[in-house]
Amino acid sequence: MxxxxxxxxxxxxxxxxxxxxxxxxxxxxxxxxxxxxxxxxxxxxxxxxxxxTLAAWAKAWSTACTGTDCGGLKPFFFNSVAMVVPAVAVSTLVGALNGYVLAKWRFRGSETMFALMLFGVFMPMQVVLLPMSQVLGWLGIASSIWGLILVHVIAGIPSTTLFFRNYYVGLPDELVKAAMLDGASFWQIFTRIVLPLSTPILVVTLIWQFTNIWNDFLYGVVFSGADSKPITVGLNNLSNTSSTVKEYNVDMAAALIAALPTLFVYIVAGKYFVRGLTAGAVKG
Incomplete structure (x- = not known):
């Protein structure tokens, strides 16, 4: 003892x-x-x-200089919110559909397609900068929030597909077959049977995508314009803006403001993230 x-x-x-x-x-x-x-x-x-005192927080939020602009992190914060919410939602939905098809509606070449999609998980982000900028220019959404949303959706699809596909492989095939015998369509099976069983992996994917997109700096600094820069770019500009006195308290407050959303997500939903992983997010 x-x-x-x-x-x-x-x-x-x-x-x-x-x-x-x-x-x-x-x-x-x-x-x-x-x-x-x-x-x-x-x-x-x-x-x-x-x-x-919260004076440093107030200054970091509304009056700190980020280059020549002294409007604080407030506009950058709301740019990130406007970018993250649709990007996370769309990339998660597309990943769920891809995973559902690749796991339960297999066709000739589906395994090869899945293997090719996995290259996107391991591909360095720098490889796509030039071709992606050309595509955004052709679409007329370069240097805009919509351009950043599209970039993050495309970049996130390989990971979300991997998560959902590996999770759906563990679901019994009999559920889908029984629904098909009852006359259920592709979308009815997906929305009424598969999605209600996907809560663990949905939480994992939402947290994963939210964290990656919110904390991204490379895409934000390359593909954003003057009015569409995300919070990470604003934080970088604030900390690198020269002044007569380096205000470390303002820099720390700004860093915490940029980190609060992800901290909040992990504090509130962290246990569900772990449960989702053990439920099959990395299985298969």
Missing amino acids: NRLNIHRVLLWGALLLFAAWFLAPLYVMVVTSLKDMEQVRTGHLLSLPTDP
């Missing part, structure tokens, strides 16, 4: 140590964002703010 207790103490001690190491940067960001510049200059990096 004593040996068991010692092992448990050592295990918890190691876990707490790793958790503290992992959370230390977040702690520094939070406490620094709540300080004024006098406290930042005179205080210790890990010290708590003596007089907490």
Whole structure:
């Protein structure tokens, strides 16, 4: 019993140590964002703010300079929202349809098509920059929110297809066959039988896509225009804008503002993400 207790103490001690190491940067960001510049200059990096203030947050949101524009991160934040919501929804829906077809309505060459689609999961993003910019130019949506939405939908389809296809392979074929014998159509089987059974993988895919698209910088900086830059580009511009005094508290507040949506998603739905993975998201 004593040996068991010692092992448990050592295990918890190691876990707490790793958790503290992992959370230390977040702690520094939070406490620094709540300080004024006098406290930042005179205080210790890990010290708590003596007089907490949200002034740095307010400035980062509405008045901080991002290059020549001093409107804060607010417009960039709403650009990201306008981009992420439709991009996540469309890429998830298309991935679900692809996975459904490739798993339950197999045809000649379906396995080859699936294998070719998997190249998109491992293809470096830099490879598609030039051809994608040409396509956006031909479509007349270059440097716009619609262009960014299209880019992220196309980039996300291989991953979402992989997730759904591997999940649907584990669903009994008898469900689809029985529905077909009852006269159900392709869309009726998909919407009334398959989708209601897809909650775990839907959560996984939505979280995965939301995180990837919200945190993306490369596509955002390459394919956006002056009025369509996402939050990651705005954060980069804010932190690199030169001024007489480097305001670390504003930079930390801006970084937290950019990270809050993904932190919120993982805090609220993190347990469902793990359940979805164990339910078959990476199986097959």
